[in-house]
Amino acid sequence: MNRSVAEKEYEVNYYEIDYKERLLITSLVNYFGDIATKHSENVGGGLSYSRKNGVAWVLYKWNIDIKHYPEYGQKIRVRTNACSFRKFYGYRTFEVFDKEDNMIAKANSIWLLIDTNKRKILRITEDMYKIFGLTEKDNKPLLIKNVKLPKKFTIEKSFNVRYSDIDTNKHVNNVKYIDWILETIPLNIILEYNIKHINITYEKEALYGEKIKIFTELKKQDEGYISLHKIIDNNGKELSVIEAIWDANEK
The missing domain is CATH 3.10.129.10 (Hotdog Thioesterase)
Structure with missing residues (x-):
């Protein structure tokens, strides 16, 4: 075995x-x-x-x-x-x-x-x-590979870390970061495209009660989009960087 x-x-x-x-x-x-x-x-x-x-x-x-x-x-x-x-x-x-x-x-x-x-x-x-x-x-x-972030972001959103975000290690579960970035994506893209590739680096843990901020930039690419994300805590420290590639929905 x-x-x-x-x-x-x-x-x-x-x-x-x-x-x-x-x-x-x-x-x-x-x-x-x-x-x-x-x-x-x-x-x-x-x-x-x-x-x-x-x-x-x-x-x-x-x-x-x-x-x-x-x-x-x-x-x-x-x-x-x-x-x-x-x-x-x-x-x-x-x-x-x-x-x-x-x-x-x-x-x-x-x-x-x-x-x-x-x-x-x-x-x-x-x-x-x-x-x-x-x-x-x-x-x-x-x-x-490391995610290469843009110099500027056009979308910004803030969240408070909830109890339901916390896992057995007493910090935010890694999947919640994906939930957070999805909330920054325009609904029409969510409805018409699927994530086909995602690259995530977790740099610092987030804890219950913290306020986090997400910066998002969308770039049109061929038949889809690339979304780039930076997540920071209330002290401005980088928690995570993410790149997602979106393609048109399967027929």
């Missing part, structure tokens, strides 16, 4: 879809978070281990490509592979398959192990190598 790989089947529920009856991108990323957590639980490095040892995995970068959004009631398989560790970084891939075994989405991700008491980054521990069945030779990094 390959301890670094896990797979789970999901059925697309009504509360996970948009008006087109297709899976929301936030629901898909929630599947990724769920299977990653389930994987950790299966191999003995889950929530109880994290509480006992005062550690947690936090997301640093996403690079997600979506070929096709599944529809309401469809069943899909999500596979994840904790493929390598390198110093402070954990690298994990995701693949999504439909019932005909066609790959409909994939993602690369980079994670950091933190001390939950000191809120500091830790070097990957020997325990983690053993838990996921990896060795120090499994050290190939996943390269995710």
Whole structure:
């Protein structure tokens, strides 16, 4: 058994879809978070281990490509592979398959192990190598490009961090940042286009009660748009930078 790989089947529920009856991108990323957590639980490095040892995995970068959004009631398989560790970084891939075994989405991700008491980054521990069945030779990094932001933004919106935004690490769940940027996109683009690619870097955690501000810039491109986003806290510190590529809805 390959301890670094896990797979789970999901059925697309009504509360996970948009008006087109297709899976929301936030629901898909929630599947990724769920299977990653389930994987950790299966191999003995889950929530109880994290509480006992005062550690947690936090997301640093996403690079997600979506070929096709599944529809309401469809069943899909999500596979994840904790493929390598390198110093402070954990690298994990995701693949999504439909019932005909066609790959409909994939993602690369980079994670950091933190001390939950000191809120500091830790070097990957020997325990983690053993838990996921990896060795120090499994050290190939996943390269995710940096988001290049524009000099000016034309859209700006503010939010207060709510209790429902907080996860088990006591900070804003990574999926909420996608929710936030979607609120800055004009409705006609939301209705007529889908996100086919999204690249996210999380630079600083956001906590309950903070006021955050999102800056968004849209650029027309071929048959779609590129949206660029910067999220800052009330002290002006950068929390996240995001790039999304939008294509016309599937027929």
